[in-house]
Amino acid sequence: MTDTIAAVGERGLIDRLRARTGWPPDFVQLGIGDDAAVIEPVRGERVVLTTDSLVEGVHFRRDWSTLSSIGHKAFEVNASDLASMGATPRACLLSLALPESLALKDFDALIDGFIARAHAAGAPLVGGNLTRSPGPIVIDATLVGSVHARRVLTRGGGRAGDELYVTGAVGAAATGLALLDAGANRDSLDAGARECIDRYERPAARLQCGVTVGRRQAANAAMDLSDGLADAVRQIAAASETGAIVHADRIPVHPGAAAFAAQHRRDAIELALSGGEDYELLFAVSRRQKRNFFGALRQCGSPAVTCIGTLEKSPGIWLKDRDERGALTSGYRHFLAT
Amino acid sequence: MTDTIAAVGERGLIDRLRARTGWPPDFVQLGIGDDAAVIEPVRGERVVLTTDSLVEGVHFRRDWSTLSSIGHKAFEVNASDLASMGATPRACLLSLALPESLALKDFDALIDGFIARAHAAGAPLVGGNLTRSPGPIVIDATLVGSVHARRVLTRGGGRAGDELYVTGAVGAAATGLALLDAGANRDSLDAGARECIDRYERPAARLQCGVTVGRRQAANAAMDLSDGLADAVRQIAAASETGAIVHADRIPVHPGAAAFAAQHRRDAIELALSGGEDYELLFAVSRRQKRNFFGALRQCGSPAVTCIGTLEKSPGIWLKDRDERGALTSGYRHFLAT
Numbered sequence: 075m076t077d078t079i080a081a082v083g084e085r086g087l088i089d090r091l092r093a094r095t096g097w098p099p100d101f102v103q104l105g106i107g108d109d110a111a112v113i114e115p116v117r118g119e120r121v122v123l124t125t126d127s128l129v130e131g132v133h134f135r136r137d138w139s140t141l142s143s144i145g146h147k148a149f150e151v152n153a154s155d156l157a158s159m160g161a162t163p164r165a166c167l168l169s170l171a172l173p174e175s176l177a178l179k180d181f182d183a184l185i186d187g188f189i190a191r192a193h194a195a196g197a198p199l200v201g202g203n204l205t206r207s208p209g210p211i212v213i214d215a216t217l218v219g220s221v222h223a224r225r226v227l228t229r230g231g232g233r234a235g236d237e238l239y240v241t242g243a244v245g246a247a248a249t250g251l252a253l254l255d256a257g258a259n260r261d262s263l264d265a266g267a268r269e270c271i272d273r274y275e276r277p278a279a280r281l282q283c284g285v286t287v288g289r290r291q292a293a294n295a296a297m298d299l300s301d302g303l304a305d306a307v308r309q310i311a312a313a314s315e316t317g318a319i320v321h322a323d324r325i326p327v328h329p330g331a332a333a334f335a336a337q338h339r340r341d342a343i344e345l346a347l348s349g350g351e352d353y354e355l356l357f358a359v360s361r362r363q364k365r366n367f368f369g370a371l372r373q374c375g376s377p378a379v380t381c382i383g384t385l386e387k388s389p390g391i392w393l394k395d396r397d398e399r400g401a402l403t404s405g406y407r408h409f410l411a412t
Numbered sequence: 413m414t415d416t417i418a419a420v421g422e423r424g425l426i427d428r429l430r431a432r433t434g435w436p437p438d439f440v441q442l443g444i445g446d447d448a449a450v451i452e453p454v455r456g457e458r459v460v461l462t463t464d465s466l467v468e469g470v471h472f473r474r475d476w477s478t479l480s481s482i483g484h485k486a487f488e489v490n491a492s493d494l495a496s497m498g499a500t501p502r503a504c505l506l507s508l509a510l511p512e513s514l515a516l517k518d519f520d521a522l523i524d525g526f527i528a529r530a531h532a533a534g535a536p537l538v539g540g541n542l543t544r545s546p547g548p549i550v551i552d553a554t555l556v557g558s559v560h561a562r563r564v565l566t567r568g569g570g571r572a573g574d575e576l577y578v579t580g581a582v583g584a585a586a587t588g589l590a591l592l593d594a595g596a597n598r599d600s601l602d603a604g605a606r607e608c609i610d611r612y613e614r615p616a617a618r619l620q621c622g623v624t625v626g627r628r629q630a631a632n633a634a635m636d637l638s639d640g641l642a643d644a645v646r647q648i649a650a651a652s653e654t655g656a657i658v659h660a661d662r663i664p665v666h667p668g669a670a671a672f673a674a675q676h677r678r679d680a681i682e683l684a685l686s687g688g689e690d691y692e693l694l695f696a697v698s699r700r701q702k703r704n705f706f707g708a709l710r711q712c713g714s715p716a717v718t719c720i721g722t723l724e725k726s727p728g729i730w731l732k733d734r735d736e737r738g739a740l741t742s743g744y745r746h747f748l749a750t
Contacts, residue, residue: 154447218461
């Protein structure tokens, strides 16, 4: 018989969790086990806070993904929010609502997937909460980061004339989700398609990139692509009180997404603009910052970046496709769409 | 037709939430609306973090309690964890997984109930997350507090000989839950019973009390009674590496709980020891600290406190009932009990 978490009980699970977490660094003055965690702030730095949830049946399915990759993703979606602020992760909390029938090995896999990423990011797990769920697994992670006050990257700092740069390639995660949704057999997929599924299941937040660009003040604004590229352009433009223009032919569509779009007669640009969960970063960079921006990128491993357009003085968010100019898609709506 | 949250959409709900939150104080440098929140730490203070969830069907039922009181409780259960650390609330995050059919007025009531308590505690809502739930409502709140490094109250500071003091009266919340579970008609209940239901639904964290005792270093250890008095005694003794003895005749059983126990032929002491969710505080106070401890209590409105026992050099957690000494009940197990 497989052990379930119910057989171990809450205290047993907490002990298990603590054992898997390892010893916290010195700035964690009180970690798992008391009523709350205590961490030491960095002198002169600001505290940055973000929280994001993954809900079974909404953000993941247990018959599609391993619990380890679900734990991985629960950390990275939060890390991406810190990356887009230029903040360094310092600690995290993990709140889990779990069905009692959950196998203990699945609990362990979830924790291990989460903690491996937390360790890699230098953000020890310092607390959280375990409770029973009468329905889906609900994973709620909170990340605490720090950033120097004048190094914070927000959505609202962009100015007309700034160039918009996006890291990596887009549309991969949405393609991965579509492939899983269509019941694709992973073993029969080509490398591009498999990479799309991997990007959907195990995103990697651009932490180094966000922190380095922020620290060097090499961009005016930044946002992560959790809800897609079109949404990020809209958000930065709205918060910066500018318009924006995006050039369709410059969008770095992921090869796996392009192949999927061609195969299913879908518009690859539309998929790349509206597909969520890529967790790439979008930066607004002024002419004056450009050299510094590319210097920052070299400093963090030279990730690919593409200039996809500019922030504009005149209002309106436009997509320029060859010589035609149309309204940019309103983008991905991941919740409560009517 | 009643408006549902699905008809408003995520952005609409966030705007609504922001409008209800009001303007944040100056130390919140970036609140709701960006990828993460930014707050300014207090110089020389430590950051204290806690998170706790309320899950529909586990921690509350919508046919028992109003959404306003559920929001109230979601804040207070977290505030209680800060109180027991001696930490002052500074900011909070609210992560909600909601069924799409939720009425908009229920969404508003939930938010208002939460925010009213957040305001009262001086902890502005600075961020969070909204997502769809295919099952129960899941409310996950995270509180961030601050405390001077040497003023932190933990579970582990107790010493043999310390007296154990509990605030207020115990057993009320468990009685309130039992009454609701039995389908009690509130209108036909006496004042004591109604107060028990109120304590279950709308607990009030002992924030002033915890912060003042901590600031004055007037106790060696503290813990809140989220999982009951017996559990709190056990936890403090375990973390402090002491034994403990509790005197049954000194336990401040709430009158409503005593009446309920008498009526249902249950042991009132057992109910008061094992009943969870009272959110009172338990302090371990040395002989030397006693005068300072009572001074601290006077400073925060003189809440009732009762000495229920002592931490002991010899191991074992005992309940002394008249002249008999037996093992203290192992207490409330709120999750995954086998």
